[in-house]
Amino acid sequence: MTWPMVKLGGLVIAHYGKALKKENRNESGIFDVYGSSGLVGKHDGALTYESTLIVGRKGSVGKIVWAENGGWVIDTAYYLQVLQPEKLDLRYLFYALKKADLRSRTITTSIPGLNRDDFYGAVIPLPPLEEQKRIAAILDKADAIRRKRQQAIQLADDFLRSVFLDMFGDPVTNPKGWEVKNIVELASSDKYSLKRGPFGGALKKEAFVDSGYLVYEQYHALNNDFTFARYFIDEEKYQELKAFDVGEGDIIISCSGVNLGRLAIVPKGSPKGIINQALLKVKLDESKMLNEMFVSIFTHPNFKREFFGDNRGSGVPNFPPMSTFKEFGFIVPPLEMQQQYISLVHKVEQLKVKVKNSCELSDTEFNSLSQKAFAGEL
Numbered sequence: 001m002t003w004p005m006v007k008l009g010g011l012v013i014a015h016y017g018k019a020l021k022k023e024n025r026n027e028s029g030i031f032d033v034y035g036s037s038g039l040v041g042k043h044d045g046a047l048t049y050e051s052t053l054i055v056g057r058k059g060s061v062g063k064i065v066w067a068e069n070g071g072w073v074i075d076t077a078y079y080l081q082v083l084q085p086e087k088l089d090l091r092y093l094f095y096a097l098k099k100a101d102l103r104s105r106t107i108t109t110s111i112p113g114l115n116r117d118d119f120y121g122a123v124i125p126l127p128p129l130e131e132q133k134r135i136a137a138i139l140d141k142a143d144a145i146r147r148k149r150q151q152a153i154q155l156a157d158d159f160l161r162s163v164f165l166d167m168f169g170d171p172v173t174n175p176k177g178w179e180v181k182n183i184v185e186l187a188s189s190d191k192y193s194l195k196r197g198p199f200g201g202a203l204k205k206e207a208f209v210d211s212g213y214l215v216y217e218q219y220h221a222l223n224n225d226f227t228f229a230r231y232f233i234d235e236e237k238y239q240e241l242k243a244f245d246v247g248e249g250d251i252i253i254s255c256s257g258v259n260l261g262r263l264a265i266v267p268k269g270s271p272k273g274i275i276n277q278a279l280l281k282v283k284l285d286e287s288k289m290l291n292e293m294f295v296s297i298f299t300h301p302n303f304k305r306e307f308f309g310d311n312r313g314s315g316v317p318n319f320p321p322m323s324t325f326k327e328f329g330f331i332v333p334p335l336e337m338q339q340q341y342i343s344l345v346h347k348v349e350q351l352k353v354k355v356k357n358s359c360e361l362s363d364t365e366f367n368s369l370s371q372k373a374f375a376g377e378l
Contacts, residue, residue, distance in 0.1 A: 005125055006125075007123050009117075011087075011126075014055065016078060017034075017072075018047060026043060029041075029042035030043075031044070032067065032071035034054045034073050036063060037060040037063065046070055048070035050070050052079045052090075054067055058076040061113065091140070096374065163341065171300050180329040181330055190283055192244070194280075194282060197274075197277040208232060212235065214232055215233060215273055216246050218254045221263055226266065241274050249286075251283075251295070252279050265292070288335075290342055293338040296342075
């Protein structure tokens, strides 16, 4: 079935949001505050009191957010008013705009933006109102299934945090009185068990070859993906930089940027190689601290807040100096308790893999359903 394609300018008014300083946002406020990325706080006032759609015009350009009860919209976004509700269902418009490629209509500048006239020039299919409502109801049901599966992953993470707190307490305040050791005391006796990556001058691009020893990058720590292989060095360069080599079971930690402190354990079967300048390598003595226990402590929200919360006052966050890192205190529960907790972690992670696979299937099914809906094939 073919439906007319209608420009948004004849269907809606895109109102500009208004600036609202962070200090004027009140978490006890009645109304939600939206920006281009979605919900950003609360406020005592609102620009609209009705259900509306938030459209990112700066920052998260083209992102569409549903605002059930209206609210305040800051000046990085538009909020929409339907001109003729008897011709256009707002919930249908929500899905139609998600389907539309609004990002392709952005202005190419140093800061991409979505001009209102360009937004008005975008087109959407416009079936009869009852058909719009039917499509929206079908997609709502499919999207609800998707979101429930995504929430299951969050619940699994919340469960593990709850178990950690019950077994070990806060890793910073240490209410259970566990022994505390620094990273030097927990590290392996190997000479280079704690090592920051080489200075940039020691590993220049001209040293890279097509194959050989892998250069581990931040990507590996951020994504826990050890199939990625982009840069290699030869035997001679590897021997020169052998102090920075990476082995199975080593922990690599991201040392700069917004993903500061993200880490991963190098799995079995990973290629031999070295870390680059943006990583820190840690080789633990697992008779004292299990790798996965270290990861659980290091990634605990309170631990991260204590040691990285201020980002060291830098515009570009960086890992603290090694002398400071060596002063970090890690609780060291008995090894048997560590093993008990990690065993539970493994079981939950296996469950999460199944749920993630189910989420991917749900995404595929939703996208297929959406494609059929806007092609008039439902």
